[in-house]
Amino acid sequence: xxxxxxxxxxxxxxxxxxxxxxxxxxxxxxxxxxxxxxxxxxxxxxxxxxxxxxxxxxxxxxxxxxxxxxxxxxxxxxxxxxxxxxxxxxxxxxxxxxxxxxxxxxxxxxxxxxxxxxxxxxxxxxxxxxxxxxxxxxxxxxxxxxxxxxxxxxxxxxxxxxxxxxxxxxxxxxxxxxxxxxxxxxxxxxxxxxxxxxxxxxxxxxxxxxxxxxxxxxxxxxxxxxxxxxxxxxxxxxxxxxxxxxxxxxxxxxxxxxxxxxxxxxxxxxxxxxxxx
Amino acid sequence: xxxxxxxxxxxxxxxxxxxxxxxxxxxxxxxxxxxxxxxxxxxxxxxxxxxxxxxxxxxxxxxxxxxxxxxxxxxxxxxxxxxxxxxxxxxxxxxxxxxxxxxxxxxxxxxxxxxxxxxxxxxxxxxxxxxxxxxxxxxxxxxxxxxxxxxxxxxxxxxxxxxxxxxxxxxxxxxxxxxxxxxxxxxxxxxxxxxxxxxxxxxxxxxxxxxxxxxxxxxxxxxxxxxxxxxxxxxxxxxxxxxxxxxxxxxxxxxxxxxxxxxxxxxxxxxxxxxxxxxxxxxxxxxxxxxxxxxxxxxxxxxxxxxxxxxxxxxxxxxxxxxxxxxxxxxxx
Numbered sequence: 306x307x308x309x310x311x312x313x314x315x316x317x318x319x320x321x322x323x324x325x326x327x328x329x330x331x332x333x334x335x336x337x338x339x340x341x342x343x344x345x346x347x348x349x350x351x352x353x354x355x356x357x358x359x360x361x362x363x364x365x366x367x368x369x370x371x372x373x374x375x376x377x378x379x380x381x382x383x384x385x386x387x388x389x390x391x392x393x394x395x396x397x398x399x400x401x402x403x404x405x406x407x408x409x410x411x412x413x414x415x416x417x418x419x420x421x422x423x424x425x426x427x428x429x430x431x432x433x434x435x436x437x438x439x440x441x442x443x444x445x446x447x448x449x450x451x452x453x454x455x456x457x458x459x460x461x462x463x464x465x466x467x468x469x470x471x472x473x474x475x476x477x478x479x480x481x482x483x484x485x486x487x488x489x490x491x492x493x494x495x496x497x498x499x500x501x502x503x504x505x506x507x508x509x510x511x512x513x514x515x516x517x518x519x520x521x522x523x524x525x526x527x528x529x530x531x532x533x534x535x536x537x538x539x540x541x542x543x544x545x546x547x548x549x550x551x552x553x554x555x556x557x558x559x560x561x562x563x564x565x566x567x568x569x570x571x572x573x574x575x576x577x578x579x580x581x582x
Numbered sequence: 583x584x585x586x587x588x589x590x591x592x593x594x595x596x597x598x599x600x601x602x603x604x605x606x607x608x609x610x611x612x613x614x615x616x617x618x619x620x621x622x623x624x625x626x627x628x629x630x631x632x633x634x635x636x637x638x639x640x641x642x643x644x645x646x647x648x649x650x651x652x653x654x655x656x657x658x659x660x661x662x663x664x665x666x667x668x669x670x671x672x673x674x675x676x677x678x679x680x681x682x683x684x685x686x687x688x689x690x691x692x693x694x695x696x697x698x699x700x701x702x703x704x705x706x707x708x709x710x711x712x713x714x715x716x717x718x719x720x721x722x723x724x725x726x727x728x729x730x731x732x733x734x735x736x737x738x739x740x741x742x743x744x745x746x747x748x749x750x751x752x753x754x755x756x757x758x759x760x761x762x763x764x765x766x767x768x769x770x771x772x773x774x775x776x777x778x779x780x781x782x783x784x785x786x787x788x789x790x791x792x793x794x795x796x797x798x799x800x801x802x803x804x805x806x807x808x809x810x811x812x813x814x815x816x817x818x819x820x821x822x823x824x825x826x827x828x829x830x831x832x833x834x835x836x837x838x839x840x841x842x843x844x845x846x847x848x849x850x851x852x853x854x855x856x857x858x859x860x861x862x863x864x865x866x867x868x869x870x871x872x873x874x875x876x877x878x879x880x881x882x883x884x885x886x887x888x889x890x891x892x893x894x895x896x897x898x899x900x901x902x903x904x905x906x907x908x909x910x911x912x913x914x915x
Binding site: 362366408409415416417418419420422423425426427428429430431432433434435437438456457460461463464467 | 650653655656658660661663664665666667668669670671672673674676691692695696699700701
């Protein structure tokens with residue numbers, strides 16, 4: 306996909322995920338919108354995985370540590386053909402496998418997550434396994450700002466560098482907000498890059514909504530023997546004016562009127578994109 | 583206060599072991615490490631993952647022989663369980679080995695989510711379990727692990743009684759496609775099984791028959807129940823001893839048969855009396871309408887008495903003499 310095609314896909318996926326959340330009556334809207342571009346680039350440009358290769362031992366792995374933003378993952382996986390779009394009408398419904406956090410029951414999802422601070426250790430195990438078997442598989446996880454307060458991340462940060470896992474990339478969806486408010490007020494993780502650098506990681510920092518920058522940062526060869534920590538500077542609620550940078554949209558569900566307003570903005574953006582390339 | 587008891591067995595208990603022809607075994611932990619090494623030599627996907635615990639897990643020889651199959655994660659039990667889950671999700675058969683006290687408390691959420699809920703074939707090995715660490719105190723005791731792990735769906739829980747059960751339990755675990763928790767103490771005990779014994783996960787082994795009283799014991803308390811049965815036998819009381827090496831899935835049929843066929847049932851475990859084997863058996867019996875004299879022998883819900891493992895066992899009656907006394911009291915009712 307070209308950058309333009311990715312952008313067009315993203316604006317459509319944002320509409321889909323808002324409709325999904327409104328239909329489900331639950332979701333983590335703000336974080337979904339902040340990480341959507343990262344997932345869009347990962348699945349459409351970076352990860353060597355597809356519905357046909359989802360059990361291939363050589364596939365790349367993605368584990369969403371900030372599991373609460375599963376709606377973004379659902380719409381991206383669906384857009385890649387892992388399951389039909391209609392399945393998403395069942396999110397959070399009685400007996401639906403599409404619950405409010407990732408599970409392996411869903412095609413394409415590698416690990417059950419949702420409790421914070423679990424993705425990085427699990428990915429460390431996956432990256433170790435790939436190294437042991439001489440496979441070229443790369444392993445990616447997505448962390449949230451608030452999540453970095455969980456100590457297990459730092460256990461894994463230490464161990465990943467110790468084991469020289471240059472096939473491991475942790476992406477921080479750095480929107481600087483968590484449920485209570487700004488992360489710097491709740492429990493600051495700054496200077497987060499320096500912290501990971503001190504732990505022995507290669508640290509990169511980019512605009513997490515810029516497709517070219519995301520692609521480069523996720524595909525440039527890693528530092529030899531070092532895991533990569535990618536700070537993706539994002540905007541919580543990205544793409545919907547009244548949701549951007551507003552903490553209450555962390556798990557806010559749009560009303561009918563708010564949904565119409567949001568979809569109107571996104572449809573306008575989509576229409577504008579059609580005339581550019 | 584007295585000098586710490588050095589043996590789990592009184593001279594009388596040792597004499598009974600000799601009379602019963604019980605041979606001396608090595609520590610189950612040694613048997614585990616040797617069995618794991620044998621399996622790992624034949625299958626490079628079998629791994630040991632340690633939290634600075636290769637020494638206490640008796641895995642130093644494993645590490646020397648198969649350095650590529652031992653993963654060291656440092657003293658970080660949450661990370662250990664997450665890593666084990668990730669390895670298991672990638673085609674490996676990892677055995678995460680760490681003191682039971684830390685493994686099943688500090689990393690409980692990782693066990694619940696990364697291993698059990700995610701349904702990966704990971705193995706968690708709780709070493710120096712129960713009160714094995716004795717006088718080191720309650721920080722190092724695991725009297726809660728059966729209770730918390732029983733309440734988590736999708737985890738087999740095994741507590742082998744002797745070297746045979748350890749060897750077979752580890753082999754069965756290596757073949758398992760689901761998550762397993764293995765629990766070991768660290769002192770050498772007696773071999774309880776004859777050459778014809780068979781092992782199947784989830785099936786209790788009857789060590790001796792009898793219909794007066796049934797001991798349903800697990801892990802490294804089974805030997806004491808066996809000795810107590812020997813002592814009771816000399817007084818004409820016929821005791822059945824079940825080695826309940828699998829806490830979950832529980833051998834419900836064996837429990838019900840014991841309850842229906844014997845006048846009394848006594849459960850024995852190196853665990854809190856809350857939430858372990860005893861309460862599991864009580865639930866089975868009561869919900870099937872089996873009313874029988876019943877006692878749970880374990881560590882009571884109190885500030886655990888201090889001392890060596892042997893001191894603690896004797897204090898709480900986990901001994902030949904203590905268990906025989908419980909039987910007498912129940913049968914006298």
